[in-house]
Amino acid sequence: MTAGHCGPRKAADTIDSLFFAFLRPLHDASTPRPEAAPACAVANAIEMAGVSFGYDRRRPVLRGIDMTIPRGKVVAIMGGSGCGKTTILRLIGGQLRQQSGRVLVGGQSVKELTREGLYALRRRIGMLFQFGALFTDMTVYENVAFPMREHTGLDEPLIRDLVLMKLHAVGLRGAAQLRPSELSGGMARRVALARAIALDPMLVLYDEPFAGLDPISLGVVGQLIRQLNDALGITSVVVTHDVYESLKIVDYLYFVSDGRIIWHGTPEDVRHTADPFVRQFVDGQPDGPVPFHYPARPYVEQLRAG
Amino acid sequence: MPADAIARGFRRVGNGTMRAIARAGFATRFFLAVLYHSPAAFHRLQLTVREIYFAGVLSLVVIMVSGLFVGMVLGLQGYDALNKYGAGDSLGIFVGLSLVRELGPVVAGLLFASRAGSAVTAEIGLMKTTEQLSAMEMMAVDPLARIVAPRFWGGVISMPLLAALFSVMGVFGAYLVGVRLIGVDSGTFWGNMRAGIEFWPDVTNGIIKSTVFGIAVSLIAVFEGYDANPTAEGVSAATTRTVVGGSLAILALDFVLTVFMFRGLGTV
8 A cells, every 4th residue: 555655656756856956946047136146145044133122112022132044944933922923024024123133134234224125135035924915806826926027027928837836836736716715724825835935035934834724734834845945945934833843844943932032952952952941832831931820919819809 | 189180181182192193194104105106006007997997987886876866856856946936947057066066076975985995995904904915015015006006096086087977977867857757848957057057167176176085085095994903893993984084074175175166256
């Protein structure tokens, strides 16, 4: 039985690897990417040093974040809800600007970029939003074609071929004419992934790519993140709280709590660490450094007070 | 304690005032940014044409049916009132002036705010809620140029056309009731209308009014959508603000415009 499945699967894997190999030169030479050269010259895709940010001065969200993400790696940023993970992504993408510290993406300081500079940088960054953020008035095909039509000036037949290649890479070439409302959560996430890599970015940011997915879709999306990263030679930053899936695909993990990096290491380090926060997070313990109870007056005192 | 209550009251009023001023400032900057990005809306004309279809063509049914019924009611009520003074034959000019000067732009504007303005606010608000606007920004595409400006101009262009259609249907409704049902002479009805309504100032002022209403409603609609809280409740509140704010703006602007337009004619 296993042997019977092995042949076709191996053949499919070979086709896939050939396909991804075919994508690779596209990354280097297809669409015009005049600003690509400086990014290639720096070893780290992202560097954050002493980054602090708050929506208002009384409540800082991030406090002195230091983080280095080398080119070509898949790096996870993990932490509980509301700990500042997504804020880090928004600082990297220039949607927010830090109050202090430095955020370098491809060697460029995001905060100091002009609007044109920021848009030029964003053309080299793909982002997968938590629920896909597909444009609901467009088909799957049009969604993936959108960044190409906006930025490349390529002929429609060439855009068609590129879109089909991107959709094939995520296994949804057959869904090209569907509307986002006709897609399952996992399919929507894969279409969004195809759109995120539409312009062959140097960096892809994933905001909770596993949220709300069934186990099969979760595995598919996880594998796609890893495969696309390796095949396209890009760098991936995955913000998630899905420990199990992340440990399978990432090269390095940062744990964020209360606006600070409190631990970082490889997946192997995570499995063996005795750090109480990481252990609580990985083992899913309800109480620990992250308390079960929201801060309140002593229980008995409050009950007696009536 | 009363001093505390007074201080709280002052603080609340102060905070409310500051918020209102900040929002007005943001709305002004937003309007200027929309104007700045407007050439993009015309450079890629198909985006604006698509919005003219959604705001204008899809509003045709409600505008035309409403115009017809308003005209029919005007015909009935107008004839009844005029006939008491032996002026039943003046129905044509009465209906024509009412529609072209006031009812066409105002009622069409109110319907436009309810039908198209609310739809635009809800659409942009939901795009914000589902992070479509953020996704667009992250793709280095400015939502103001790609989403907001075409919808703004789609509304501005549609509104005078809808108001004109409303007036035409209203006149037709009045004709059906006045001439066909009540029996006013057809030649008198049309002759009085032609003699009493001039292109300048009557029709032109109607067009100016409806254009101004189109700018006001479209701006309110896109601004409320863009500024909506990204929650279901926030989008709902923004949609309500568009309809209420748009309608009040139309009524207030109508008064102001009427004062300026017809003062020179000795009618105000």
